[in-house]
Amino acid sequence: MTETRTGASTEPGARGWLSRKLQKLTADDRAVDAQELRSGVASAGCSAVSSCRKGEVVTVTGRLKSVVYTPRETVPTLEAELFDGSGSVTLVWLGRRRIPGIEPGRRLTARGRFAAFEGRQVIYNPWYELSAG
Template identity: 40%
Template sequence: MTATDAVTTRKAWTPIGQVKTRAVETTGGRISYIEVSPHDAPARLTMRVVDPSGAIDCIFLGRRLIAGLEPGATVGVEGRVAPGDDVQVMFNPRYELRLA
């Protein structure tokens, strides 16, 4: 597979505001913030991804650091959407850093 093939086979993103709960969705946007659990708690990294239509939290259980994921980066995520307290959630989604 060439670099051109990889670009043409990427899935299109669904706007975050249109993802459906309990469905496997591919969406993405800009990372607005990352929250890491304290060292005396189970490892957990929460990343909020936003686009003009909404926000979704991506929660990585068992992780406190993922190289390249930092506020301001653009990321695509794929996983099953779950209801959350204030925004929908994806647990341990597949992710891909993208150029802005």
């Protein structure tokens, strides 16, 4: 191990640490957020949205990007876009106008049958758990 004039170590592990910190400081905020969400998916034991297949019962976790109430002629729906760093899935609650705690920026874990409707990935009436913070 050698030291530079500032006393910083040039050991390979130290360079990797510094490189990661510099990359995080200079990276796009969305890229950093996506990386943090992807690591949260792995640590929570959930499936990445990008790896989910139609018809599977999946558990996904991430951050809500948007929440929209969609009045329909037959059944009103509440739709929330969940982003996990690898992709997005729309969570759809049929017959609901509002659910306390379901708001943009909130982290949550959802479980349900993965489907495709009108060209987008959806989970209808998912079981969900809001994350603290």
